[in-house]
Amino acid sequence: MSTDTVARVRQVDPAEHAFADQLAFLAAYDDGPRPPAWRPTPRAVVTFIVGSNGELVLPKGAKRAGLPGKLTIEPKFVGDRALVERCVVTLAGERGLLLVGEPGTAKSMLSELLAAAVCGSSELVVQGTAGTTEDQLRYGWNYALLLAHGPSPEALVPSPVLTAMRSGAVARIEEVTRCLPEVQDALVSILSDRRIAVPELAGTEHATVPAAPGFTVIATANLRDRGVSEMSAALKRRFNFETVGPIDPAGQGGTGPGEDAVLGGRGGGRGAGDRVPGPARRAFGGGLGRGETLDGHEHRRGRRGGQLARSGRGVLPR
Numbered sequence: 001m002s003t004d005t006v007a008r009v010r011q012v013d014p015a016e017h018a019f020a021d022q023l024a025f026l027a028a029y030d031d032g033p034r035p036p037a038w039r040p041t042p043r044a045v046v047t048f049i050v051g052s053n054g055e056l057v058l059p060k061g062a063k064r065a066g067l068p069g070k071l072t073i074e075p076k077f078v079g080d081r082a083l084v085e086r087c088v089v090t091l092a093g094e095r096g097l098l099l100v101g102e103p104g105t106a107k108s109m110l111s112e113l114l115a116a117a118v119c120g121s122s123e124l125v126v127q128g129t130a131g132t133t134e135d136q137l138r139y140g141w142n143y144a145l146l147l148a149h150g151p152s153p154e155a156l157v158p159s160p161v162l163t164a165m166r167s168g169a170v171a172r173i174e175e176v177t178r179c180l181p182e183v184q185d186a187l188v189s190i191l192s193d194r195r196i197a198v199p200e201l202a203g204t205e206h207a208t209v210p211a212a213p214g215f216t217v218i219a220t221a222n223l224r225d226r227g228v229s230e231m232s233a234a235l236k237r238r239f240n241f242e243t244v245g246p247i248d249p250a251g252q253g254g255t256g257p258g259e260d261a262v263l264g265g266r267g268g269g270r271g272a273g274d275r276v277p278g279p280a281r282r283a284f285g286g287g288l289g290r291g292e293t294l295d296g297h298e299h300r301r302g303r304r305g306g307q308l309a310r311s312g313r314g315v316l317p318r
């Protein structure tokens with residue numbers, strides 16, 4: 001295998017590459033108004049994720065070279081359409097979105113699909129761990145340049161969040177509750193002030209980096225993890241919570257984990273080993289079929305799951 005081949009073939013293709021044709025088609029298909037910096041309309045983002053339920057025909061005026069005249073968008077996320085709509089409305093309002101749920105319920109997949117559709121990049125990601133530092137959410141320094149020339153915009157190393165702020169894109173924070181509370185709190189000022197102060201560059205035009213229109217954050221958090229840090233009330237208030245539940249075998253789709261998951265009862269947690277790898281998933285049409293489960297077990301949905309999700313109470317581990 002030549003080095004050239006190795007460079008181009010990817011084991012997992014980011015959603016914006018894997019579904020580039022669909023995203024281009026949807027941007028042309030729906031020419032309605034869009035929030036600042038959004039590529040497709042909010043309605044087209046929902047269609048991209050839950051599928052078009054039939055063939056879409058490009059209007060005559062929207063035809064362009066390289067775009068197919070008709071396309072069927074297959075569902076990628078199996079679940080409640082209303083959940084996806086609420087996520088899209090949250091992002092259109094430039095509010096932070098926090099996806100919570102049991103392991104393997106497609107929180108990361110949904111966050112990747114949303115970011116890819118909204119701003120064309122799902123790659124501005126910070127993976128939350130106990131070792132995540134504030135620099136990874138704000139900025140760091142290139143120490144060689146810093147020592148040679150002192151603080152300068154060139155020596156500043158932007159975090160994925162800062163890059164998203166500059167370009168009006170979506171920043172993704174995976175497993176936010178695994179970060180220590182003081183690290184999580186860096187997000188409070190980012191989400192409320194919509195700027196990052198760089199005190200080292202005080203007195204210059206680079207002393208603050210304001211967020212461009214369109215900037216927002218999608219975070220994910222797991223309900224079953226041990227060793228997580230509770231989110232401060234201040235940070236919780238800056239996010240809209242959405243609970244992603246396991247796929248319901250009755251065909252209702254995952255809308256909430258229910259009391260089981262929240263209170264630690266008989267939930268349907270899945271391990272990493274049960275996941276469907278990307279190529280297999282795409283081979284089966286981009287997701288699991290309606291009513292299918294990954295492990296073949298029934299997952300029960302509680303009655304109050306949605307309510308808890310909306311109120312944000314009792315969702316995150318204490």
Ligand SMILES: Nc1ncnc2c1ncn2[C@@H]1O[C@H](COP(=O)(O)OP(=O)(O)OP(=O)(O)O)[C@@H](O)[C@H]1O
Pocket residue numbers: 076077078079101102103104105106107108109110220221222246247254275276277281286287288
């Ligand atoms: N509702 C669903 N629709 C489509 N695919 C799903 C669904 N639930 C799970 N899957 C499949 O399971 C895989 C695992 O999902 P993902 O890694 O996004 O879960 P997660 O909620 O982020 O898990 P964790 O909390 O462990 O990080 C997905 O990539 C997808 O293939």
Ligand SMILES: [Mg+2]
Pocket residue numbers: 107108109174220
């Ligand atoms: Mg995940």
